[in-house]
Amino acid sequence: MALERTLRDPIHLLDPELYVEPEPAPGCDICGALMRQLAEARNQEGSNYNLTKASDIVVEIGRHPHEDEEPK
Numbered sequence: 001m002a003l004e005r006t007l008r009d010p011i012h013l014l015d016p017e018l019y020v021e022p023e024p025a026p027g028c029d030i031c032g033a034l035m036r037q038l039a040e041a042r043n044q045e046g047s048n049y050n051l052t053k054a055s056d057i058v059v060e061i062g063r064h065p066h067e068d069e070e071p072k
Contacts, residue, residue, distance in 0.1 A: 022061035034061050 022038070024031030034057055040046055041054035 022058050024061055025064070025066045028064070028066065031061060031064060034064070 022035075024035050037048075038054055038057045038061070040048040041050050041057060043049055
């Protein structure tokens with residue numbers, strides 16, 4: 001019996017959640033500021049490039065409460 005040397009499922013080298021666009025609330029100043037910080041953290045040519053921070057910001061945007069939403 002030969003050993004199987006290939007992977008059956010695809011592998012992901014980076015977390016796909018890092019590249020999911022969060023949905024900021026329209027008109028929310030905090031969400032707007034977080035989206036700007038996210039763009040800076042994802043900009044590979046900028047001085048604030050940091051994918052760990054980008055991941056944290058995506059989570060923060062997703063958890064940011066708004067009065068017209070139920071808590072997650």
